[in-house]
Amino acid sequence: xxxxxxxxxxxxxxxxxxxxxxxxxxxxxxxxxxxxxxxxxxxxxxxxxxxxxxxxxxxxxxxxxxxxxxxxxxxxxxxxxxxxxxxxxxxxxxxxxxxxxxxxxxxxxxxxxxxxxxxxxxxxxxxxxxxxxxxxxxxxxxxxxxxxxxxxxxxxxxxxxxxxxxxxxxxxxxxxxxxxxxxxxxxxxxxxxxxxxxxxxxxxxxxxxxxxxxxxxxxxxxxxxxxxxxxxxxxxxxxxxxxxxxxxxxxxxxxxxxxxxxxxxxxxxxxxxxxxxxxxxxxxxxxxxxxxxxxxxxxxxxxxxxxxxxxxxxxxxxxxxxxxxxxxxxxxxxxxxxxxxxxxxxxxxxxxxxxxxxxxxxxxxxxxxxxxxxxxxxxxxxxxxxxxxxxxxxxxxxxxxxxxxxxxxxxxxxxxxxxxxxxxxxxxxxxxxxxxxxxxxxxxxxxxxxxxxxxxxxxxxxxxxxxxxxxxxxxxxxxxxxxxxxxxxxxxxxxxxxx
Amino acid sequence: xxxxxxxxxxxxxxxxxxxxxxxxxxxxxxxxxxxxxxxxxxxxxxxxxxxxxxxxxxxxxxxxxxxxxxxxxxxxxxxxxxxxxxxxxxxxxxxxxxxxxxxxxxxxxxxxxxxxxxxxxxxxxxxxxxxxxxxxxxxxxxxxxxxxxxxxxxxxxxxxxxxxxxxxxxxxxxxxxxxxxxxxxxxxxxxxxxxxxxxxxxxxxxxxxxxxxxxxxxxxxxxxxxxxxxxxxxxxxxxxxxxxxxxxxxxxxxxxxxxxxxxxxxxxxxxxxxxxxxxxxxxxxxxxxxxxxxxxxxxxxxxxxxxxxxxxxxxxxxxxxxxxxxxxxxxxxxxxxxx
Numbered sequence: 001x002x003x004x005x006x007x008x009x010x011x012x013x014x015x016x017x018x019x020x021x022x023x024x025x026x027x028x029x030x031x032x033x034x035x036x037x038x039x040x041x042x043x044x045x046x047x048x049x050x051x052x053x054x055x056x057x058x059x060x061x062x063x064x065x066x067x068x069x070x071x072x073x074x075x076x077x078x079x080x081x082x083x084x085x086x087x088x089x090x091x092x093x094x095x096x097x098x099x100x101x102x103x104x105x106x107x108x109x110x111x112x113x114x115x116x117x118x119x120x121x122x123x124x125x126x127x128x129x130x131x132x133x134x135x136x137x138x139x140x141x142x143x144x145x146x147x148x149x150x151x152x153x154x155x156x157x158x159x160x161x162x163x164x165x166x167x168x169x170x171x172x173x174x175x176x177x178x179x180x181x182x183x184x185x186x187x188x189x190x191x192x193x194x195x196x197x198x199x200x201x202x203x204x205x206x207x208x209x210x211x212x213x214x215x216x217x218x219x220x221x222x223x224x225x226x227x228x229x230x231x232x233x234x235x236x237x238x239x240x241x242x243x244x245x246x247x248x249x250x251x252x253x254x255x256x257x258x259x260x261x262x263x264x265x266x267x268x269x270x271x272x273x274x275x276x277x278x279x280x281x282x283x284x285x286x287x288x289x290x291x292x293x294x295x296x297x298x299x300x301x302x303x304x305x306x307x308x309x310x311x312x313x314x315x316x317x318x319x320x321x322x323x324x325x326x327x328x329x330x331x332x333x334x335x336x337x338x339x340x341x342x343x344x345x346x347x348x349x350x351x352x353x354x355x356x357x358x359x360x361x362x363x364x365x366x367x368x369x370x371x372x373x374x375x376x377x378x379x380x381x382x383x384x385x386x387x388x389x390x391x392x393x394x395x396x397x398x399x400x401x402x403x404x405x406x407x408x409x410x411x412x413x414x415x416x417x418x419x420x421x422x423x424x425x426x427x428x429x430x431x432x433x434x435x436x437x438x439x440x441x442x443x444x445x446x447x448x449x450x451x452x453x454x455x456x457x458x459x460x461x462x463x464x465x466x467x468x469x470x471x472x473x474x475x476x477x478x479x480x481x482x483x484x485x486x487x488x489x490x491x492x493x494x495x496x497x498x499x
Numbered sequence: 500x501x502x503x504x505x506x507x508x509x510x511x512x513x514x515x516x517x518x519x520x521x522x523x524x525x526x527x528x529x530x531x532x533x534x535x536x537x538x539x540x541x542x543x544x545x546x547x548x549x550x551x552x553x554x555x556x557x558x559x560x561x562x563x564x565x566x567x568x569x570x571x572x573x574x575x576x577x578x579x580x581x582x583x584x585x586x587x588x589x590x591x592x593x594x595x596x597x598x599x600x601x602x603x604x605x606x607x608x609x610x611x612x613x614x615x616x617x618x619x620x621x622x623x624x625x626x627x628x629x630x631x632x633x634x635x636x637x638x639x640x641x642x643x644x645x646x647x648x649x650x651x652x653x654x655x656x657x658x659x660x661x662x663x664x665x666x667x668x669x670x671x672x673x674x675x676x677x678x679x680x681x682x683x684x685x686x687x688x689x690x691x692x693x694x695x696x697x698x699x700x701x702x703x704x705x706x707x708x709x710x711x712x713x714x715x716x717x718x719x720x721x722x723x724x725x726x727x728x729x730x731x732x733x734x735x736x737x738x739x740x741x742x743x744x745x746x747x748x749x750x751x752x753x754x755x756x757x758x759x760x761x762x763x764x765x766x767x768x769x770x771x772x773x774x775x776x777x778x779x780x781x782x783x784x785x786x787x788x789x790x791x792x793x794x795x796x797x798x799x800x801x802x803x804x805x806x807x808x809x810x811x812x813x814x815x816x817x818x819x820x821x822x823x824x825x826x827x828x829x830x831x832x833x834x835x836x837x838x
Contacts (some may be wrong), residue, residue, distance in 0.1 A: 331717025
């Protein structure tokens with residue numbers, strides 16, 4: 001078999017932070033290639049480069065033995081590369097037929113003609129979908145079929161599937177695998193990103209494992225076992241340097257009062273009957289892969305996502321049932337949610353450091369016609385600026401100009417100035433420099449020592465193991481495993497998280 | 500290289516010039532000065548004290564309305580229903596006064612109407628998640644239609660007779676300064692105080708800067724949105740009273756005029772970005788003065804009204820383009836890749 005796609009020493013960095021580096025990856029003609037790895041290992045970015053979404057920072061990408069630099073997804077499609085995203089890329093208000101021919105319409109489109117062509121095309125693929133149906137009325141599996149039909153129509157020969165089975169029911173999954181086989185038998189090559197190891201083992205011809213942006217291993221699927229994949233996914237050498245205490249014994253904080261308990265919480269497809277408890281005076285780590293619903297569960301608890309009344313579940317705060325409709329109610333009840341995406345909903349980016357932190361206090365205060373001044377802001381935020389070691393920066397520096405670590409500290413300060421009793425950190429060290437990671441971890445530990453109930457949601461196992469006293473593992477919208485730090489190992493957690 | 504040889508003073512003045520031209524505010528300020536000088540040199544009548552006073556007076560209504568607009572624009576909203584609120588609430592008050600209510604009561608009913616309208620628009624935006632531009636555009640038509648159908652029939656509503664004190668607002672002077680200008684000044688100071696020194700003002704900036712972050716931080720999001728539109732409606736009512744008093748009447752036709760675009764012209768030209776989060780009363784004053792110079796100069800030159808509109812439109816477009824170049828939204832997020 002020849003190499004259809006080849007990456008040579010390929011590196012992609014976002015503002016200096018490599019998503020993957022020096023990757024040598026090959027895709028052979030007519031194979032199904034599974035790409036595995038933790039969140040943030042660089043799988044998605046690698047395939048997005050192939051799909052023309054990003055250019056490489058350094059290194060080369062070869063398609064059919066020729067060096068290619070793809071400018072756009074349309075360009076990639078010309079080379080025969082089609083990506084089927086986790087969230088489908090269809091126009092929901094248009095019909096199936098219109099979607100298939102999207103971007104390929106003639107000047108005049110007779111609806112009937114388009115429908116007939118689409119019908120023939122779908123039948124040729126043996127898909128049972130009505131071409132006149134609106135895409136928004138289809139289920140996840142059918143939407144995927146439409147995307148595949150569109151890709152085939154555009155004469156794609158390399159298909160990239162990013163988490164294709166995450167939203168499918170078991171029955172739909174079977175259909176999907178049959179479809180993969182048929183695509184393969186027609187000569188297509190497939191890259192298949194998944195967290196479901198069994199699926200990868202069953203379906204793929206070859207498997208590649210990425211970890212921390214590096215390609216760890218590529219081999220025939222028959223060589224791997226579930227155990228060896230997990231080991232390849234989590235085994236780290238650098239861990240020890242960054243997280244000095246991993247593996248070492250440390251004092252485990254005993255659980256205090258049960259401050260938050262969630263029972264059978266459900267919302268749509270992302271949270272399905274999740275139950276958990278959070279105790280004061282300790283750090284509860286929450287681990288899970290993409291789509292496990294960790295963030296959603298905690299966002300519901302913090303009132304950021306409003307729960308549909310039809311969906312069930314109960315949230316109790318210190319024994320009292322609560323149902324927060326807006327974040328303000330949760331903040332006033334002492335719950336602080338520290339966002340995973342500080343640019344999106346964490347920072348007031350053109351304001352100064354002191355002002356950002358002070359706004360946390362302002363937002364919580366009750367008196368609406370209270371007078372404030374810059375002097376006030378500097379005075380009130382000074383305590384947290386010292387504690388978070390952002391004092392040296394100066395209180396007027398706009399947060400846009402700060403490093404990721406300092407920005408994260410400002411977001412943390414903005415919440416902690418509200419003196420919450422339950423603090424939820426969502427990916428507290430994402431995009432944060434190494435020095436600041438240690439400082440943020442100290443802040444988290446201090447909070448728990450001081451008696452707050454701390455929740456740390458993280459996709460990075462060493463972080464979970466380093467911080468937590470107690471670990472919850474989420475999978476497909478449920479909490480599937482609970483363990484104390486003494487029983488936890490990376491393998492054990494990962495074993496519970498994958499499916 | 501030459502910079503090394505320049506003296507410190509020259510350097511600092513260079514920096515100042517750079518600073519002026521890098522911000523939109525600075526550019527507009529420079530343009531305003533340039534326009535002033537050009538008009539003053541070319542048009543002998545322009546720089547006379549009488550004309551300058553008339554200039555400021557004529558735009559101070561616009562300036563007052565722009566203050567209300569600025570407040571909502573800073574919070575990433577927009578209120579294009581201001582003119583409708585203004586003409587309907589004031590006209591209704593006058594009709595009531597002539598139909599037998601005492602003038603004071605009538606004015607109170609007028610202001611209550613304006614406040615209720617503001618609260619309703621705010622609630623529509625805060626609870627209904629309607630984009631402000633559509634909410635206020637539709638609300639403007641509804642308010643005007645309601646007014647013309649149920650409250651008053653005539654376009655022109657004169658100030659009820661026997662209220663000379665009321666006419667004093669628009670036509671009188673304090674220490675030689677027309678009260679209209681004084682009112683603009685007082686409202687400027689008031690809004691400046693609210694924006695810079697109250698919790699409401701700070702949270703307004705925060706909401707304009709990043710609405711999602713303001714919500715998550717626990718700011719009373721909805722009440723603040725409602726308060727903003729109540730304030731802009733109230734300011735519209737005040738502007739309407741001053742306008743009616745200086746002209747002895749209010750003309751409902753203003754709703755169909757280009758006035759709302761002039762207000763936006765003032766706000767955007769002054770440097771309050773339409774994407775919210777920045778700008779201050781200073782920007783409104785700057786915009787008001789510049790638009791005032793422009794309009795007054797063109798009027799003295801006897802330029803046709805249609806051409807004036809054309810000039811205003813072009814200037815507004817330029818200002819919006821410059822605004823989006825100087826204050827790009829999402830400069831960060833567009834750089835950030837997802838892993």
